[in-house]
Structure formats: C-alpha cells, structure tokens
Amino acid sequence: MFRFTLNFTFLTIIIRFIYYPISKRKDYVFTYYLISIIVFFLSFTLKKYEMDIGMALGLFAIFGIIRYRTNPVDIKEMTYLFVVIGVSIINALANKKMSYAEILSANAVIVLVLVFIEKYWALKQVVSKTIVYENIENIKPENYNLLKEDLEKRTGITINSISVGNVDFLKDVATLTIFYYENKKITI
Secondary structure, eight states, rough: OOHHHHHHHHHHHHIIIIIIIHHOOOHHHHHHHHHHHHHHHHHHHHHSOOOOHHHHHHHHHHHHHHHTTTTTOOOOHHHHHHHHHHHHHHHHHHHHSOOOOHHHHHOOOOHHHHHHIIIIIOOOEEEEEEEEOOOOOOOGGGGGHHHHHHHHHHHOOOOEEEEEEEEEEETTTTEEEEEEOOOOOOOO
C-alpha cells in the first residue's frame, strides 16, 4: 500500500497539477488515473510470477491492438499517457535492491522535468479546430485572405493557416480546419 500511495501521489502531481491546468481536458484526467492504477496493479501482480518472453510479447500485442482500435490521440496526450504508465511501472516493479529514496528521486526527477518543460521551455503550442463554414465562395484559393479575415473576425483568433476539408455543394458548406497558437483564455 505504501508503493501505491507513493504512485498515486506522484500521479496526482503529474495529472492534476501539471497536465490539467495546461490542457483543461477532464476526459484525459479520468483516463490517466485509471490506466495508471491498472498498470500499477498489473505490474505489481505480474512481478510475483515468473514471466517468460512469450507472455511479455502477448501483453505487448494486446496493448498494441487496443491502441489501433481507438480514436487518434494528440501527441501530447499520448506522451502524458506514456509518462503515467512509466511512473506506475517504475513504482510497481522496483525491487528490494532499490531504496525508497531512489524511487522517490526517480519520481521527483520526472515531475521536475515535466514542470520545467511545460512552464519554461515549451514552445508555442499550435492548436487546430474543425469548423463548418457556410460562405463557400471564400474557400477558393484566390479568396484565401477573405476567408482568413472572415474566420478571424468571427472567432476572435489570429489564424496561422487554414485547411479545406470536405465540401458539400448541396448544402453550401465546407469543413475547415484552422490552425492557431494556443492561448489559455480561448475556448471554442
């Protein structure tokens, strides 16, 4: 239970105090907690049994199939998923050769690196939003500036670029993806 408490404490620091204030994605908070808890107990339980290479490859294949059957996940969310899984595995599989000070240090280094990168070293985050646009005349390449001005005026966002997706001439609408630098105050 001490290792689980240690794991849960560091996961809370990573998920609630580093990831969530920046992303504001509640759905991933839930996912990260549950996946990390399951990985912790799965790793802790499997540590008690002799695991051969076939069993390890089988587990890897199961997780690979699950990954390919889900919706695409942004790279940042995938990285945080890898971090919470890694922290859970470190905390679950640490053996008696590793002191609690070493386990605490490993967790602290991960947290400090995350804080440093997120708060001080991260570059501007480019965000995309998909919009259904009804002024179909503006999607022509020669009207790009009109399209950009119209979208900036409507959304209040300074747009970097625009990608035209599906066009429905029957309904006179187009699906556009706008790209802009993330501003923590903006929500669409």
